[in-house]
Amino acid sequence: MWGLLVCALVLALGLVNADSPCVCNYGSYHGHHKSSRGCSALQGRVDLQTARISRLSARIQELQSKLDEGQSKRDKLSSQQADISHRLHDLEPHECDKGEFSCGKGDNTCVSNLLVCDGTNDCDDGHDEEHDRCHSPVTSGSVFSAKIHEDPHQCTKRRLNSIKIAITSVRQFNWFKSRVLISANAILDHSDHEHTQIDTLAVHGYYNFARRRLVFHPPEDDRLAVICEFDGVDNDSCHGSVLHEASLDHCLEFHAVRETH
Ligand SMILES: [Ca+2]
Known part of the structure; x- marks a missing residue:
């Protein structure tokens, strides 16, 4: 795979011309050049590009790790926000009398505590029968x-x-x-x-x-x-x-x- 990538880079950067075609075998690169000095210079540039690719790959992996870490933090914050919303809802001022339950969420209806989790919706949105509340x-x-x-x-x-x-x-x-x-x-x-x-x-x-x-x-x-x-x-x-x-x-x-x- 690396050989193919290196070859592609060499071709893209114009390191070879039409007179010195590049011959690539899987896992290695073979270039034809008119002199051994030219071949050596070419090999040096290829090595340089290979090193740059390695550095870029490492950088990409580092960025991916940071993205994964960010996603984890977002999930945790989202969960905490849901918990806080839940608590705030219960802390909202209730206009209901003692022994009554506020349907809440914009609904000012009050129902008797005895109607909460009795199996019948008494709040318009069924807040009195929600699974989370009715699970002891x-x-x-x-x-x-x-x-x-x-x-x-x-x-x-x-x-x-x-x-x-x-x-x-x-x-x-x-x-x-x-x-x-x-x-x-x-x-x-x-x-x-x-x-x-x-x-x-x-x-x-x-x-x-x-x-x-x-x-x-x-x-x-x-x-x-x-x-x-x-x-x-x-x-x-x-x-x-x-x-x-x-x-x-x-x-x-x-x-x-x-x-x-
Ligand atoms: Ca009910």
Whole structure:
């Protein structure tokens, strides 16, 4: 191949004339010239062009690498832009009442949270039934864990080190599709007088599609409930809170992450 390219270059640049025809065999070049000195000069120029071709090829490869790298960066930026648009949509001011869902995207319609992901389009564009929203990230067998760094309000009666929520069952009924009933074990690692202890509480609750929120009813007489809210982008983590059932005051915040095996 190189021989053919070199020959073509030589012909194109006029390095040979009609009296000294170029004879090319595959992989080599043979030129006829009247003197050995002329042949040597010709060979020198051919070598020079060969070197230039090599440099140009290397340059082309370098440019191709930069183009590939640029494409990768464009793809990443495009993905980040989609994520931001998604988050902004959820952060848009809502005129809807508590317990309602905004159809958004220019549609000011509000529908009850209970109509979100119930299998029927209630927003004009079907926003309340979009696959991304109606796909619950809380599946049976999944485990979410969180470190508790501090409990400034002394929220719970335990000095918690960590919370682990192990989902034991997930049920969804055709007559109540907008809620997924969840059962789990809340595994509480806590310290008491320098002794570490683990308590496991059976908890029950539901997943709310409209708010992308996992809710557990209070399992003990201190009436503390637990919620964990997903952001619609990262299904492997949620922002958790412990709150008083009566006042709904949040007294402890945590970041729970899905455990992978
Ligand atoms: Ca609906």
